[in-house]
Amino acid sequence: xxxxxxxxxxxxxxxxxxxxxxxxxxxxxxxxxxxxxxxxxxxxxxxxxxxxxxxxxxxxxxxxxxxxxxxxxxxxxxxxxxxxxxxxxxxxxxxxxxxxxxxxxxxxxxxxxxxxxxxxxxxxxxxxxxxxxxxxxxxxxxxxxxxxxxxxxxxxxxxxxxxxxxxxxxxxxxxxxxxxxxxxxxxxxxxxxxxxxxxxxxxxxxxxxxxxxxxxxxxxxxxxxxxxxxxxxxxxxxxxxxxxxxxxxxxxxxxxxxxxxxxxxxxxxxxxxxxxxxxxxxxxxxxxxxxxxxxxxxxxxxxxxxxxxxxxxxxxxxxxxxxxxxxxxxxxxxxxxxxxxxxxxxxxxxxxxxxx
Amino acid sequence: xxxxxxxxxxxxxxxxxxxxxxxxxxxxxxxxxxxxxxxxxxxxxxxxxxxxxxxxxxxxxxxxxxxxxxxxxxxxxxxxxxxxxxxxxxxxxxxxxxxxxxxxxxxxxxxxxxxxxxxxxxxxxxxxxxxxxxxxxxxxxxxxxxxxxxxxxxxxxxxxxxxxxx
Numbered sequence: 001x002x003x004x005x006x007x008x009x010x011x012x013x014x015x016x017x018x019x020x021x022x023x024x025x026x027x028x029x030x031x032x033x034x035x036x037x038x039x040x041x042x043x044x045x046x047x048x049x050x051x052x053x054x055x056x057x058x059x060x061x062x063x064x065x066x067x068x069x070x071x072x073x074x075x076x077x078x079x080x081x082x083x084x085x086x087x088x089x090x091x092x093x094x095x096x097x098x099x100x101x102x103x104x105x106x107x108x109x110x111x112x113x114x115x116x117x118x119x120x121x122x123x124x125x126x127x128x129x130x131x132x133x134x135x136x137x138x139x140x141x142x143x144x145x146x147x148x149x150x151x152x153x154x155x156x157x158x159x160x161x162x163x164x165x166x167x168x169x170x171x172x173x174x175x176x177x178x179x180x181x182x183x184x185x186x187x188x189x190x191x192x193x194x195x196x197x198x199x200x201x202x203x204x205x206x207x208x209x210x211x212x213x214x215x216x217x218x219x220x221x222x223x224x225x226x227x228x229x230x231x232x233x234x235x236x237x238x239x240x241x242x243x244x245x246x247x248x249x250x251x252x253x254x255x256x257x258x259x260x261x262x263x264x265x266x267x268x269x270x271x272x273x274x275x276x277x278x279x280x281x282x283x284x285x286x287x288x289x290x291x292x293x294x295x296x297x298x299x300x301x302x303x304x305x306x307x308x309x310x311x312x313x314x315x316x317x318x319x320x321x322x323x324x325x326x327x328x329x330x331x332x333x334x335x336x337x338x339x340x341x342x343x344x345x346x347x348x349x350x351x352x353x354x355x356x
Numbered sequence: 357x358x359x360x361x362x363x364x365x366x367x368x369x370x371x372x373x374x375x376x377x378x379x380x381x382x383x384x385x386x387x388x389x390x391x392x393x394x395x396x397x398x399x400x401x402x403x404x405x406x407x408x409x410x411x412x413x414x415x416x417x418x419x420x421x422x423x424x425x426x427x428x429x430x431x432x433x434x435x436x437x438x439x440x441x442x443x444x445x446x447x448x449x450x451x452x453x454x455x456x457x458x459x460x461x462x463x464x465x466x467x468x469x470x471x472x473x474x475x476x477x478x479x480x481x482x483x484x485x486x487x488x489x490x491x492x493x494x495x496x497x498x499x500x501x502x503x504x505x506x507x508x509x510x511x512x513x514x515x516x517x518x519x520x521x522x
Contacts, residue, residue: 049365072367105363123362131367138371145379152387159394163401169391176391197392198384206376226360227368231376 039301046297047221047290048105050136051083055219064088069139073100073107075129083133100129107131137228140220144213148205179204179338187342192349196342199239203232204338211289211330215323223333224290226282233282236341241274244348251347277344281337288333292326487516 038059054066068084075098085093089102092114101110108116108126117125134142155169165173179201184193210222222228250256252270255263299319303312494512 048363049368131365132370133367134371135365135368137368138375141372141375145375149379149382149386152383152391156387156390156394159390163394163398173391173395177395180392180395198380198388201388202376202380202383206379225365225368226363227365228372230364231369231372235373235376 035305036301039298039305043294043297043301046219047224047293049225049227050105051086051102051107051133052088053136053139054088057088069134069136071100071107071131071133073129073131073133075109079129107133136220137222137225140213140218140222141210141228144210144222145206148209152205175205176201183335183339183342187339187346188349189346192345195243196239196345199235200338200342200345203236203341204334207232207285207337208331208334211333212327214289214293215326215330221290221293223285224293226286229282229286232285232337233278236281236344237275237278240278240344240348243345245351247351248348277340281340285333285337288329292322292329296322296326490516490519 051071052066052068054064056066057064068082071079071081071083071085071093073079079095079098079100081093081095085091085095086100086102092110092112093100094112099110099112099114100107101114101116102108103116103124106124106128108124108128110116110126119125151168151172155167155172158166158169180193180197183204184197184200188196207223214221214223252274253267255266255270258266296319299315299322302315303319306312306315491512494515495508
């Protein structure tokens with residue numbers, strides 16, 4: 001009950017604060033194409049990573065609220081400076097005689113006046129230095145990782161005094177057991193599941209908690225970023241291949257139980273499948289979370305496009321309903337990612353005695 | 357797709373991989389291992405407790421049946437003892453009765469004999485006293501009527517012959 005209440009409070013605050021950020025940005029705007037374009041731009045901006053932690057801004061006065069983050073570039077040596085030098089992408093940053101400018105979330109090398117050359121499809125042609133900045137997403141991952149570590153290490157400590165779960169363990173233990181008994185054991189098998197538990201538990205709770213943070217008014221979008229889901233999928237891929245047994249490779253290159261010509265046909269398909277599986281993992285998580293963010297933000301945006309209390313009420317209700325759905329999706333996507341990962345691990349260590 | 361590739365941030369990929377792996381190794385050491393160990397330990401202790409409870413229950417049942425058996429045996433023994441006691445009592449009583457009867461009979465017979473004897477003695481005495489009384493009476497009468505002692509004795513003996521005491 002407590003939990004339900006706090007989730008409710010979270011969703012309500014999400015609605016109001018995000019609404020407030022739109023309200024401040026559209027007060028003077030005449031409802032019409034300007035506002036729609038602005039909302040679209042805001043959504044685009046939200047989906048992308050940023051070099052500073054931006055909470056909300058007042059477009060009337062041009063004031064931004066948030067805090068800068070460190071920018072780390074590799075451009076003939078390490079260049080480190082705070083993102084405040086960009087003045088929210090509005091000015092050229094000068095560091096050790098190099099000039100940098102931000103365009104669509106990317107840092108480009110430029111000259112003193114910030115010239116950018118574009119090709120016909122509006123892609124900047126300037127040189128891009130290697131960007132290892134502590135961006136908004138990196139910063140959020142650090143904070144959330146610390147949070148996860150704090151929660152679970154304190155949970156582990158709580159068992160030292162009493163084997164029965166207490167405090168946070170009461171709520172989290174069923175989830176840990178769920179991952180072990182419903183995801184790992186049936187898919188990997190009793191014999192091998194133990195060595196994968198650390199990865200499965202970490203990936204499950206990481207995705208779930210990050211998804212939940214994505215629903216807060218902080219406006220962070222980590223699992224809706226392709227680089228993050230790519231990193232997670234590639235880890236699944238590497239662990240699968242690294243721990244695979246002979247049977248796994250045999251099933252890919254020389255499928256047992258089928259005629260020889262079929263073996264030649266199946267081999268490339270199976271090999272392709274090896275790469276498609278993690279690719280699907282990456283796209284699924286990315287697409288689900290970004291879609292959720294786009295839909296929610298569009299609905300909140302629509303509250304300001306319609307100058308009609310009935311429509312606004314309806315959209316508020318719809319936004320609330322979809323926020324609830326997103327809470328479910330946050331869990332579901334974590335579950336699906338972990339479940340499929342476990343399935344791939346299971347195929348890597350399967351012994352296939354029962355078939356053939 | 358092209359947009360995705362263009363938006364792909366190597367820096368974020370790098371940091372995320374690093375942070376995620378770091379988180380995983382830290383959690384493995386400080387969270388997952390102790391948590392899973394405690395959970396397994398608890399599950400085992402629960403299983404053990406259940407097993408021992410089951411065992412204790414079975415033992416209790418065995419004990420109960422043993423108790424029942426003992427009780428049954430005790431009851432049988434008691435019954436046998438009671439029966440034996442009853443028999444003994446009856447025997448003793450009947451023996452005592454027999455003994456008392458013979459003793460009584462004997463005593464009655466003795467008493468009867470004694471009574472007979474006494475009665476005979478008494479009769480004898482009565483006879484002698486009556487005879488002496490009669491003699492005295494007769495003497496007194498005869499003294500007056502008969503002076504002669506010899507005549508008197510003849511008379512007495514004929515008289516006593518005539519008197520029948522039955």
